[in-house]
Amino acid sequence: xxxxxxxxxxxxxxxxxxxxxxxxxxxxxxxxxxxxxxxxxxxxxxxxxxxxxxxxxxxxxxxxxxxxxxxxxxxxxxxxxxxxxxxxxxxxxxxxxxxxxxxxxxxxxxxxxxxxxxxxxxxxxxxxxxxxxxxxxxxxxxxxxxxxxxxxxxxxxxxxxxxxxxxxxxxxxxxxxxxxxxxxxxxxxxxxxxxxxxxxxxxxxxxxxxxxxxxxxxxxxxxxxxxxxxxxxxxxxxxxxxxxxxxxxxxxxxxxx
Amino acid sequence: xxxxxxxxxxxxxxxxxxxxxxxxxxxxxxxxxxxxxxxxxxxxxxxxxxxxxxxxxxxxxxxxxxxxxxxxxxxxxxxxxxxxxxxxxxxxxxxxxxxxxxxxxxxxxxxxxxxxxxxxxxxxxxxxxxxxxxxxxxxxxxxxxxxxxxxxxxxxxxxxxxxxxxxxxxxxxxxxxxxxxxxxxxxxxxxxxxxxxxxxxxxxxxxxxxxxxxxxxxxxxxxxxxxxxxxxxxxxxxxxxxxxxxxxxxxxxxxxxxxxxxxxxxxx
Numbered sequence: 141x142x143x144x145x146x147x148x149x150x151x152x153x154x155x156x157x158x159x160x161x162x163x164x165x166x167x168x169x170x171x172x173x174x175x176x177x178x179x180x181x182x183x184x185x186x187x188x189x190x191x192x193x194x195x196x197x198x199x200x201x202x203x204x205x206x207x208x209x210x211x212x213x214x215x216x217x218x219x220x221x222x223x224x225x226x227x228x229x230x231x232x233x234x235x236x237x238x239x240x241x242x243x244x245x246x247x248x249x250x251x252x253x254x255x256x257x258x259x260x261x262x263x264x265x266x267x268x269x270x271x272x273x274x275x276x277x278x279x280x281x282x283x284x285x286x287x288x289x290x291x292x293x294x295x296x297x298x299x300x301x302x303x304x305x306x307x308x309x310x311x312x313x314x315x316x317x318x319x320x321x322x323x324x325x326x327x328x329x330x331x332x333x334x335x336x337x338x339x340x341x342x343x344x345x346x347x348x349x350x351x352x353x354x355x356x357x358x359x360x361x362x363x364x365x366x367x368x369x370x371x372x373x374x375x376x377x378x379x380x381x382x383x384x385x386x387x388x389x390x391x392x393x394x395x396x397x
Numbered sequence: 398x399x400x401x402x403x404x405x406x407x408x409x410x411x412x413x414x415x416x417x418x419x420x421x422x423x424x425x426x427x428x429x430x431x432x433x434x435x436x437x438x439x440x441x442x443x444x445x446x447x448x449x450x451x452x453x454x455x456x457x458x459x460x461x462x463x464x465x466x467x468x469x470x471x472x473x474x475x476x477x478x479x480x481x482x483x484x485x486x487x488x489x490x491x492x493x494x495x496x497x498x499x500x501x502x503x504x505x506x507x508x509x510x511x512x513x514x515x516x517x518x519x520x521x522x523x524x525x526x527x528x529x530x531x532x533x534x535x536x537x538x539x540x541x542x543x544x545x546x547x548x549x550x551x552x553x554x555x556x557x558x559x560x561x562x563x564x565x566x567x568x569x570x571x572x573x574x575x576x577x578x579x580x581x582x583x584x585x586x587x588x589x590x591x592x593x594x595x596x597x598x599x600x601x602x603x604x605x606x607x608x609x610x611x612x613x614x615x616x617x618x619x620x621x622x623x624x625x626x627x628x629x630x631x632x633x634x635x636x637x638x639x640x641x642x643x644x645x646x647x648x649x650x651x652x653x654x655x656x657x658x659x660x661x662x663x664x665x
Binding site for chain 2: 146147148149150151152154155171172173174175176177178179180181184185208209210211212213220221222223224225226227228230231234235237238239242243246247317319322361
C-alpha cells in the first residue's frame with residue numbers, strides 16, 4: 141500500500157508523484173462545540189477521515205490520491221460555545237488561497253479538491269476558489285460532504301445539521317470517540333422559520349442573513365435529536381460520500397489543462 | 398489522567414476548566430521538505446509532541462495544561478523543495494492572531510503559550526504577540542524550542558542544529574518520528590550571501606544555530622533554500638541519534654514547565 145498522507149512523505153517521495161495523475165485532497169474542518177457528546181474537533185475529524193477513506197478507495201481503483209494536513213480551523217465566529225477556535229472569513233480565505241497556491245502552483249498538483257466538513261465554510265471557500273481560478277486558471281473543487289449527500293439522507297437520518305442525528309451518526313461511523321450516554325435532543329430555534337425552503341434536500345432561506353450567535357438557537361449545541369444516532373446510519377452516509385467523491389475525482393482527472 | 402488535547406474535549410469539558418489556572422499550549426510548525434530521510438511534517442510533529450510532553454510534565458506537577466490543535470502550516474515561502482505548503486507572512490500572522498483571540502479573549506484563557514517548531518516563524522510570531530499585547534493586554538510567550546535549549550545543543554551536537562541535520566533529526570528520533578536513517582546524508586550548505594551573514598560573527602552559544610537568521614548580526618531575507626542545500630540537509634544528518642535528541646527534549650520540557658509556572662503568576 142502506498143502512502144496517502146502528504147505529511148508523512150519525504151520531499152523526495154512527493155517529488156516522485158506524477159503531477160498530472162495525482163489527486164490531492166485538502167481537508168478543512170473547524171474547532172467548535174458539538175454538543176455534550178462530540179469533541180470540538182468533530183468537523184475536522186470527519187473531513188480528515190472521509191478524505192483518507194476516499195484516498196484509499198482511489199488506490200483500490202488505481203488512482204493516486206494523497207491527503208494534505210487538515211486545516212483544523214474554519215469560520216466559526218458565531219459559534220459562541222466553549223472551545224471554539226475560529227478564523228475570520230478573510231483569514232480563512234487567505235489560508236485556503238496560500239495552501240492552494242503552494243500545492244497547485246508551486247508544487248504543480250493541479251488536480252486539487254477541498255474536502256470541507258464545516259457548514260460555516262462553504263460560501264467562503266466558494267469565493268476563494270472562484271478568485272483562485274481567475275488568478276491561476278486552476279480548477280480547485282470544493283466538496284461539502286453534507287451537501288453531496290443532501291438528496292440521499294431522507295429515510296436514513298432525521299436531519300443532518302449540527303451535532304444531531306446525522307452528524308453524530310457520521311462521527312460514529314468514522315470512529316470518533318463519542319459519548320452517546322450524553323447525547324440529547326434539542327429543537328433549534330429558527331429565526332426565519334416561515335421563510336425557509338428546500339433546495340436539493342437542504343433547507344435554505346430565500347435571502348441571505350448573517351450567522352448570529354448560535355447559543356441563541358440551541359443551548360446544548362445539538363440541533364436535532366442526537367440520541368437517534370447510530371454507527372450503521374452513519375456508514376450508509378459515508379458510503380455515499382465516498383462513492384460520489386470518487387466519481388468527482390474521475391471527472392477531475394479528465395479535465396483538460 | 399485528565400485529557401490534555403483541546404480537540405478531543407467536548408464544549409462542556411472545556412467550559413469546566415478554571416480559566417485562570419489553566420495553561421494553553423498552541424503548537425505551530427510547518428509543512429516543508431526536510432531532506433531525504435525526514436517527512437515534511439517534521440516541524441509540526443516536533444512542536445506537537447513537545448507540547449504533549451510539556452503538558453503531561455505540567456500535569457504531574459499539578460498544573461492543568463492543555464494543547465490546542467497544531468497549526469501545521471508556517472511561513473515557508475522560501476523553502477522551495479517539493480511538498481512545501483506555506484502561508485504568506487500576513488496570512489500566517491492573521492491565523493495566529495485569530496486563534497489567540499479565540500483562545501484568550503473569546504474563551505478567556507489568558508495563560509497562553511505558543512510552542513513553535515519552525516525556524517522561519519519566530520520573527521513573525523514576535524511581531525504578532527507584540528501587536529496582540531498592545532490590543533488586548535494579554536501576554537503570550539513564544540517558545541522556539543531550539544532556542545530554549547541552545548546551551549544543551551552546544552554540548553551534545555557536534556555539527557549543527559539548523560535544518561534536517563544532526564540536531565533536528567536527533568530531536569525527531571527522540572520524539573518517535575518514523576525516520577529512515579539509511580537515507581540520512583551529509584551536505585555542506587552554502588549561501589551566496591554567506592559572507593555578509595558572518596561579518597561580526599554570531600553570538601556566544603548560537604554558533605550551531607547559525608543557519609538561522611537571528612544568530613546573525615545583519616538581517617538578510619530568507620532566499621531560495623535550494624541555493625543553500627540541494628538535498629534539504631544542512632550539515633551531517635548521519636550523526637543524529639535518539640540519545641542526543643533526548644537530552645535536548647529533556648531540557649525543553651524542564652524549562653517550558655518553569656515558564657508555565659511563571660506565567661501562572663503573571664498578574665491580570
